[in-house]
Amino acid sequence: MIDRAIYSKKLHSSATDFPLPLAVVETDEDLYWDIAHLLYFTIREDVAAGRDSVMILPVGPVFQYRRFVSLYRRAPIDLSRLHCFFMDEYLLDERTPVDRNDPLSFRGFIDRELAGPLAGMGAFDPARIHFPDPARPSDYDAALESHGNASLCVAGVGITGHVAFNDPPEPGDRMSDDQFRKLPTRVVRLPRETVVINSNTAMRGAFDQIPALAVTVGMKQILASRKIRIYLNRPWQSAVVRKLLYAEPGASFPVTLLRSHPDVQVTLTAQVAQLPDFMLR
Secondary structure (H helix, E strand, C coil): CCCHHHHHCCCCCCCCCCCCCEEEECCHHHHHHHHHHHHHHHHHHHHHHCCCEEEEECCCCCCHHHHHHHHHHHCCCCCCCEEEEECEEEEEECCEECCCCCCCCHHHHHHHHHHHHHHHCCCCCHHHEECCCCCCHHHHHHHHHHCCCCCEEEECCCCCCCECCECCCCCCCCCCHHHHHCCCCEEEECCHHHHHHHHHHHCCCCHHHCCCEEEECCHHHHHCCCEEEEEECCCCHHHHHHHHHHCCCCCCCHHHHHHHCCCEEEEEEHHHHCCCCCCCC
């Protein structure tokens, strides 16, 4: 049981007593630009240092990539050593991703928002966009390891505390926190909570249209990243961020396991920083 007092914690960007470094931005637009600038300047620093930029990236939040492309158009940088490992994809069955033309396809979205525009400018080879293959998920992990794992992981957080689709163990599953931390990239069945909240975000509540299966990067690969940056902009994440910061760490709310990582920062919108309202609507 989560202590109700957790939900009364006030979050202000000027405070310094949080369990993790925390920044509050005013709007969704500010958050999207913050991510775009993070990617842009991380790549620029890597180029200056003569090293690859290896990133584990989410599709949601969704509008940072067009802003990154805009930054690139204004001031091009060398993308020849950029490798983007996207976290997950919905599946039709245990071996088949949804079609790229499906409106829910993460691969299709990245083709349109990032890979296509950059390739059209001759700036980037789409072969360096990686999604986990449900038929061979270990290939994704091997590719990450061949680059020395990710230098940067950008992540959102689900209503269950999931990072990517690493949802909590189902009731009755015997899995220790340490076993959960070591989970590799794999095919997963999405819990009801994740299906319903994703339908609210993407399908105006049509939860029967959200696939039941997905392939996801593992917690092991996320935790092996040198830096982790968490971004929150959904109104219901007012509760999530407080559990992220103050709940007892454990696989029952997976993002709390990231608090032991040496370099994690959290950025959220002012709306998410607000106290959760406990009232009927």
